[in-house]
Amino acid sequence: MIKPLLYGGLAVLGMASAMAKADSPASLMAQYAQQAGVPVSGLSASRGATLYRTEHPGRDGQAVSCAGCHTANPAQAGRSRVGKRIEPLAPAANPQRFTDAAKVEKWFRRNCQDVLQRECSAQEKGDFIAWLSQAR
Template structure:
């Protein structure tokens, strides 16, 4: 019983530590995602990040969807969810709190990538996406 509890605790600690890096800025998140992808930060591409944001993909229920459907074509503007709830701007230039909480970033990447792409985003895609938004002024 004690061994099992210990193993489960270690497993939980491992899951928590995957998002517990020091992510207090878009730059630190980009560095983390680049390292996870096995590439230098300089290999992250704002162009690929923008393409990921704007490209439409088949939705679960038929219509094509993209990140811009909810977040708007301009990431410096507030968007709306499908049920009408306001979404704060994605671009750190318009919303300084964006990309400052690693756990929140992971939560929303997991949810939104699954909704739009029908899969989780890769570390490279996450880094590219933040690289684009971080240079959007």
């Protein structure tokens, strides 16, 4: 009788611990601000919007931007180059966005390389999330 209660209690504690460690846009902004050596208040939503909308020369010479696949409104779903649906980027429209640091890093690495031909800086990542956190 005690073993099932003990194991059940440990499972609940494990879930609570995992939930307490869940990432959020705010926690990721704080991490990127710290990496960039600026306070969170030093992150700029307007720089994030500029990063999102600015076109850059792509690998094939065609102009590319984040908005090219994610749409001008990040609260709307977009389409990849091969036509696959991309869920909205804005956390207000997609609460799952920016809740897993490993996923966030994976997609920043991939998309920054595709659009900018380089990795994004910590400042750019923080600015980007700051802007998307305000998008409705």
